[in-house]
Amino acid sequence: MKLYWAPHTRALRVLWLLEEAGIAYERELVDIRTGGQDTPEFRAINPMGKVPALTDGAARIAESGAICAYVADKVPQARLAPAPGDPARGRYLQYLFFSAGCMEPAFVQKMMGVNLPKSSAGWGSFDLAMEVVDAALKPGPYLLGEQFTAADVMLGSDLWFGIGLLKVIAPTPAMSAYVERLTTRPAFLRAKEIEAAALAGAAG
Numbered sequence: 001m002k003l004y005w006a007p008h009t010r011a012l013r014v015l016w017l018l019e020e021a022g023i024a025y026e027r028e029l030v031d032i033r034t035g036g037q038d039t040p041e042f043r044a045i046n047p048m049g050k051v052p053a054l055t056d057g058a059a060r061i062a063e064s065g066a067i068c069a070y071v072a073d074k075v076p077q078a079r080l081a082p083a084p085g086d087p088a089r090g091r092y093l094q095y096l097f098f099s100a101g102c103m104e105p106a107f108v109q110k111m112m113g114v115n116l117p118k119s120s121a122g123w124g125s126f127d128l129a130m131e132v133v134d135a136a137l138k139p140g141p142y143l144l145g146e147q148f149t150a151a152d153v154m155l156g157s158d159l160w161f162g163i164g165l166l167k168v169i170a171p172t173p174a175m176s177a178y179v180e181r182l183t184t185r186p187a188f189l190r191a192k193e194i195e196a197a198a199l200a201g202a203a204g
Contacts (some may be wrong), residue, residue, distance in 0.1 A: 001018070001023070001024075001025040001055070001056045001074075002025065002026040002054065002055045002056075003015065003025055003026070003028070003052060004028050004030050004042065004046075004051055004054070004055075005028070005030065005051050005052050006029060006030050006031070006032045006037075007198045007199050008195070008199075009032070009050075009051050010052060010064045011051045012191060012192075013052070013064045013068065013153055013157045014052040014054065014064055014067050014068060014071070015027075015052075015191040015194060015195070016153055016157070016187055016191040017067075017068050017071055017072070017080065017150055017153045018071060019187035019188075019190045019191050020078065020185075020187040021072075021075040021080060022075075027194070029198060030042060032051065037050060037051065044060075045060050045062070054067045056070070056074070063100070064099075064100075064154070065096055065097050065100050068096065068150040068154055069081070071150070072149065072150040079147065080148070080149050082147075082149070088147075091144060091151075092143070092144060092150075092151050093151075094151075095136065095143050095151040095155050096149075096150055096151040096154055098132075098133075098155060099155055099157075102122070102123035102124070102129045102132075103123075103129060103133070103155070103158040103162070104158065105122065105123045106125070106126040106130070107158075107162055107166060107168050109125070109126050110168050111166070111168055130169065133159070134172045134174050137174040137175060138174045140177070141178075141181055142181075148185075152182060156178065156179065156182040156183075159171075159178065160179050160182070160183060163179060164179075
């Protein structure tokens with residue numbers, strides 16, 4: 001597998017998940033500051049010209065949720081996804097795609113001050129999305145109870161970003177405890193170290 005990535009992007013999610021999976025993978029840094037994402041070679045992998053993207057033999061995958069789903073199913077021994085046929089897979093898939101479908105649009109709505117009828121927005125509203133997340137996290141420790149999955153990577157990275165960097169979320173106790181739990185995982189810390197090293201190299 002080869003991850004096409006850049007620091008300070010959604011590629012951190014996939015970098016984190018690959019570290020959780022514990023498999024060998026390559027990393028190719030895409031210099032998005034100089035247009036590396038717009039080359040014909042990269043656009044052949046991701047027509048949107050964005051990172052992350054992943055190749056695995058003949059497979060070409062873009063969109064971080066899709067990449068996380070692919071990796072989790074590719075490495076079943078890492079137990080990053082319930083198996084097909086497991087009833088828990090429904091909840092897993094729901095929250096795996098909640099980030100792109102609900103969390104991120106809700107962030108934009110909140111930051112831009114856009115007022116939409118709840119029935120018109122696929123995410124309902126910012127407040128509704130946060131209420132749903134809080135309720136999902138309260139049983140703990142992870143979205144599927146004791147099993148950490150790729151859905152935690154997706155949702156957890158959005159919460160971490162929304163609370164700490166965007167400061168768009170006023171976290172509930174359940175959210176704060178969840179983010180603390182996730183960001184102290186060894187794989188998350190390794191991913192942040194890889195990102196920091198790439199940034200240091202660019203600065204040098």
